[in-house]
Amino acid sequence: MRIGVIGCGYWGPNLVRTFSELPDASLVAVADRRQAQLDGMRAKHPQVDYFCSDHSDLFDLDLDAVVVSTPPETHHDLVLECLEHGLDVLVEKPLATTTSDALHMLQVAEERGRIVMVGHIGAYNPAVNGLKQMIAAGDLGKVRYIDAVRVGLGLFHPRLNVVWDLAPHDVSILIHILGEQPVAVTTQGLACVQDAVEDVAYMTLLFPSGVLAHARMSWLDPCKTRRMTVVGERKMVVYDDLESHEKLKIYDKSVDAIRRTDTFGDFQFAYHYGSVFSPYIEFEEPLRVECRHFLECVSERKRPITDAYNGVDVVRVIEAAQQSLKDGGTPIAIAPATAIPPVTVGVPNLRVVSANDERVDALDEVASLRIAENGNGQLLDEVSARGTLPRPAVGEEINEIDIRGLDVNAGRP
Structure with missing residues (x-):
């Protein structure tokens, strides 16, 4: 399958590497406006036939699909251009920077019968999918709340704030593991380094099932952390993406309230302290799983796990979170998930x-x-x-x- 990549900034080189390694893909072309980036890619991947500064040159190369890894504010126009040339598209997160743009991209993709897949990489992480299976099987009991931390020092974005940069990861993972769309969000944040560009934010999401999820995001933290804690009524799980082996740890811990009586001694709680268990997970690089899934969807004409509908849903949540941030933390209702048309x-x-x-x-x-x-x-x-x-x-x-x-x-x- 003939593939082209547009954009070789922060994440693009990883996509170039991964598609170069997949046996079912033939990476034909790489485009980037910066000559230094192209020179670096040419040195690392001499097997690629075309390197160009103008992405429109890719439309003359008889490609099957294009990967867009450019700044989020460019996604709308670039993806539409690819769709209009009959190409399927894998685009990095977020799909767009407004819900209206995301819906427009979805509409054009559906009208033209093209595949648009969003790079919500968490949905392709074996550890995340292990967590999803535990929740679905009821192993944790009813989920009470979820706490997510995604912080580190940089990378600072000159225009989009930390919510647009980091929240799509946790929002997409939460939707994936819970199987539902949040109905309300509140967000507060600070712009510490650049005026009007928040680099620290705290976001709280409410889901229809009653689950409350809290996410802390920061570009201004001394310790890089990628952790999510899921607390259920019977067990608790910590997912740590930076752990090399034990990415999931299950804590057999819970608390039950004892029935109230008239004596002081009975105003107590029953604490259960069990073992801590880390299940074996056959791990594979999530980006490789994601890219292989894209190739399968293009080849078999099937709907991706993180399709354009999913992309629109995530953008809708982030846009609501941004509105709450602008309004000083006012709760914002989130519109229902984008329905796939009945067939x-x-x-x-x-x-x-x-x-x-x-x-x-x-x-x-x-x-x-x-x-x-x-x-x-x-x-x-x-x-x-x-x-x-x-x-x-x-x-x-x-x-x-x-x-x-x-x-x-x-x-x-």
């Missing part, structure tokens, strides 16, 4: 069967069904949908299945 597909001659000829409660998986078209009239090869579908009777033929809200992968002819 109803025709499924000719699909018959429901069971071993004992009894009625089945749900059709849990439909795989590789040849269909005529989706809700937009787009011709497809097949669709694979996983989720809970309507309750059909045994032997009943199903002509249509509404697959909104399911995990759907649709191939193209």
Whole structure:
């Protein structure tokens, strides 16, 4: 698959390295306006055919996809330009710096049938996904609250503040592990080094389930920290991204309130102190997992885990957090998550069967069904949908299945 990269500043070189190492990718071109950056990339990656200062030169190279790793305020125009040239796009976080721009990018991608994937790298971290599985399985009990710390010394951005720089990481991880979008946010911060550019911020998010999440972000801290603590009613977990091996530590600790009585001695709490356990996680570089997932999505025409819808949702939260910061910490309601449009597909001659000829409660998986078209009239090869579908009777033929809200992968002819 022929890939081009636009932007070789802070993160771009890592993307160039990773795509150069993936066997299913052929890194054809690298673009950056700074000649010094291009010279450095050429020295490290002599196998790349084209190095150019004008990104539009990439549109004449018969590429399959482009990676955009430029300052966030440039994402909107660059991604639209790539989409208009028929290219799928992996763009670094955040998708855009306004919700309206992010929605515009989503709309154009959907209209043109192109893939836009956002580099929310936390969703591709094996440790984060291990944490997500624990929460989903109920291993921690009901999640009470989450505390995240993402601090260090720099890098300072001349225009966007620390919220736009660091919060997308924690917001995307929180949405990923909890499976829900926050409904309100409050943010307070300080501009210590540059006027009007906050380098320290404290953000609190409220989720529909009642979970409260707090995030501390700073460019002005002596110790680099990337830690998230999840406190459940039965157990607690600490995720430390800077740990080389034990990235997840499970604390078998909890507190129960003892029923109130009339004696002073009964006004107590029951503390449970168990062991601390670090589960084995088969770790792989998250960026490599992310880039490989992008190649799979482009090749198989499937929706990425961190697609444009996810990108819009994260931008919507950050924009609300920024508004709260501007208003001195006033709580700001967050609009509902961006809904994936409903799609109803025709499924000719699909018959429901069971071993004992009894009625089945749900059709849990439909795989590789040849269909005529989706809700937009787009011709497809097949669709694979996983989720809970309507309750059909045994032997009943199903002509249509509404697959909104399911995990759907649709191939193209």
